Amino acid sequence: MVLAAALALGIGAASAVVAEVKLVMVEQPGCAYCAAWDDQIAPAYDKTAEGQFAPLIRADLQMGPPEGVTYARRVNFTPTFILIDDGVEIARMEGYVGEDFFWPVYAKLLEENTDFEPALN
Numbered sequence: 665m666v667l668a669a670a671l672a673l674g675i676g677a678a679s680a681v682v683a684e685v686k687l688v689m690v691e692q693p694g695c696a697y698c699a700a701w702d703d704q705i706a707p708a709y710d711k712t713a714e715g716q717f718a719p720l721i722r723a724d725l726q727m728g729p730p731e732g733v734t735y736a737r738r739v740n741f742t743p744t745f746i747l748i749d750d751g752v753e754i755a756r757m758e759g760y761v762g763e764d765f766f767w768p769v770y771a772k773l774l775e776e777n778t779d780f781e782p783a784l785n
Contacts (some may be wrong), residue, residue, distance in 0.1 A: 683780050686744040688703040688733060695742045697760045711778045713783045714767075714774060717765065723768045745770070747777060754778070 691698040709715040723730050725742050735746060736753040747755040755777040757769060774780035 683777060684723050685718045685747065685774075685780075687715075688721045688723050688730065688748055690723045690725050690739045690744040690746065694740045698743045699741055700762070701760045701766070705766060710768050714780070717772065717778070717780050747773060749778065764765055 689701070690700075706720075709720055721730055721733075723733075725739060729735050732751045733746075733748055734752050736756075739746070741758050743760050745757040745760075746753050755767075755773050757773060760766060771780075771782055775782065
């Protein structure tokens with residue numbers, strides 16, 4: 665729908681599909697759970713429907729939110745995954761306990777807070 669509207673207005677397809685929803689991963693050096701996420705999830709993340717819908721942004725815990733991003737509350741744990749829409753937090757997951765937990769919880773977070781529709785197998 666967005667693409668069709670953009671094309672009708674004469675906006676090129678490349679600029680018509682701009683991800684407003686993003687996933688901020690707040691991390692810090694030495695975080696073992698961040699490293700586990702990097703090993704188990706990161707290599708595939710941008711190839712998944714979830715990753716294409718909500719591209720990943722990384723943020724260092726000590727540096728605060730990335731420019732243009734507002735968190736709803738302070739981040740105390742790493743990793744913390746913050747779902748943002750137009751730079752504003754709409755949901756979060758704190759911690760990482762493994763890929764078997766991450767994917768279903770993250771998919772549910774997307775479904776409940778955005779217009780993400782999971783691919784049917």
